[in-house]
Amino acid sequence: MSDGSKVLVIKDQRIARYGFGEGHPFGPDRHDVFHNELEASGVAAQVVFVGARKASCAELAAYHTHRYIEYVREACKSNQVMLDTNDTPAFVGLFEAAAWVAGGTLNLVDGIMAGKAKRGFIPIGGLHHAGRDHTAGFCVFNDCGIAAEVLRADYGLQRIAYVDIDAHHGDGMYYAFEEDPGIYIADIHEDGRALFPGTGHARECGKGLAEGTKLNIPLRPRADDKRFLEVWEKVEAFLEDARPEFILFQCGADSIAGDPIAHLQFTPEAHAHAARRLCAIADRHCEGRIIAMGGGGYNRDNLARGWTAVVRELAAKGT
Ligand SMILES: [Zn+2]
Numbered sequence: 596m597s598d599g600s601k602v603l604v605i606k607d608q609r610i611a612r613y614g615f616g617e618g619h620p621f622g623p624d625r626h627d628v629f630h631n632e633l634e635a636s637g638v639a640a641q642v643v644f645v646g647a648r649k650a651s652c653a654e655l656a657a658y659h660t661h662r663y664i665e666y667v668r669e670a671c672k673s674n675q676v677m678l679d680t681n682d683t684p685a686f687v688g689l690f691e692a693a694a695w696v697a698g699g700t701l702n703l704v705d706g707i708m709a710g711k712a713k714r715g716f717i718p719i720g721g722l723h724h725a726g727r728d729h730t731a732g733f734c735v736f737n738d739c740g741i742a743a744e745v746l747r748a749d750y751g752l753q754r755i756a757y758v759d760i761d762a763h764h765g766d767g768m769y770y771a772f773e774e775d776p777g778i779y780i781a782d783i784h785e786d787g788r789a790l791f792p793g794t795g796h797a798r799e800c801g802k803g804l805a806e807g808t809k810l811n812i813p814l815r816p817r818a819d820d821k822r823f824l825e826v827w828e829k830v831e832a833f834l835e836d837a838r839p840e841f842i843l844f845q846c847g848a849d850s851i852a853g854d855p856i857a858h859l860q861f862t863p864e865a866h867a868h869a870a871r872r873l874c875a876i877a878d879r880h881c882e883g884r885i886i887a888m889g890g891g892g893y894n895r896d897n898l899a900r901g902w903t904a905v906v907r908e909l910a911a912k913g914t
Pocket of ligand 1: 892
């Protein structure tokens, strides 16, 4: 197996700390729940584990405003305030944990762009609700957006695809890049009339020069794998036209049936299918380069099986 065939998987207790308390849907146990399943399934033997690192303020600022980064740093000096209106509490250590998650995703970017591997996965990344200047929906620093900006600024890529099958619309990504023609976004999610954040209408397809570079596909609550596979065809056609140089894949497991927050009815096979097909597209257009980020998923069994299904595909298709 050559170096380029490896799949890098982030395993690091410092990203596990990105959670909002025992018993919280986004609790700090999610990291270990996933890694335990990866071991039990045998998939762990096919990957290379790597640690995270703490993203610097300059790296966070690739996507976020300096003012917002300083706001989070100050707010996380105590356990007193909410970072957004109602979902995301500040606590001592959260700034650091969020910076470690972003640094984990950047470790995958750097490793892949250095040719150490073609594919990577981070379990606690995919924090797609955070905007350039605000926290939202448990998401403080948007590692997806930071990765996209770093791939452009540091590595000179011009066409980056972001694919999101989390139950929630990836509003942090969509609105940050709505007028940016270099970021191609395909997002399958539960209809915003039924679920936070309430956005991601099919008519939201990018603005100005970026019109047509975004694909939002809202699904009714209870949509299942059959419906997923139907609309997935549109995602593939969109990506073939986009001819991206790198794929970022937010594979939130809250779209799997039985999530306590969302109402879609996918099985882990939907996640496996998406990963399998994205690897094939990455091989055709991106020199194989793809990073999957765990995203949401609040039923522990679902996130363990959904994310493991994704990593199994990343490993199976390594060339
Ligand atoms: Zn979600």
